[in-house]
Amino acid sequence: MVPGLHLTATSKQPPHVEPFTLVPEDSPTVWYGGELDPKELEYHLTKDDLQELEETIKKVDAARIKLEDVTKEQFPLPKLGPKLKAIHDDLLFGRGIRVLKGLPLGPPHSQRHAAVTIWLLSEYFGKQQPLTASGHLIGHVKYDDGRLKRTSNLSQVPLGYHADNSDIVFLACRSQAKTGGKSSCVSSHALHNEILKRRPDLHKVPGPFYPLPVG
Secondary structure, three states: OEEEEEEEOOOOOOOOOOOOOOOOOOOOOOOOHHHOOHHHHEEEOOHHHHHHHHHHHHHHHHHOOOHHHOOOOOOOOOOHHHHHHHHHHHHHHOOOEOEEEOOOOOOOOOHHHHHHHHHHHHOOOOEEEOOOOOOOOOEEEOOOOOOOOOOOOOOOOOOOOOOOOOOEEEEOOOOOOOOOOOOOOOOHHHHHHHHHHHOHHHOOOOOOOOOOOEO
């Protein structure tokens, strides 16, 4: 099961490529898959990080409040928070992809524990926004035994490259699938440059390009 969450960044956005310009983008947001070192994208939570996170989760549970009412002002992470802020800045102004390792999400932790963990971390990346028309703030990506055959987060049908309607997408793996479940990303600024190089006449079709922040 992979809980997902969409965020609107609360800090100033990087300047995007103006629509219909023929100027290549030259910034850290431009990258190609073969150039990335996966290890450089990872941050492994330390023992102190986990201890602070667990203590804060206990405070949230003791407060008995709704998840959407939990804020970093009321339940701060003084040590882990600045590290998350640095990762947040890399999402917006750098490569746009980071991987957090060692999160307390799977068994023996409950689904509620996983949701609180994700929510506390997301507070340092932006403002949560609904995933669905019904207003769900945390969605779940899982296979539903084939009841849905169409492309969706509940089927085995592959999803093509796309950009969600948010500044940051937060995906967290609670239980890993036996097979499949892989995700891949592309730099939209690199795509912008390739269109200019190969087919500049098509540049006006999609409109403006933005960095593709993924968390």
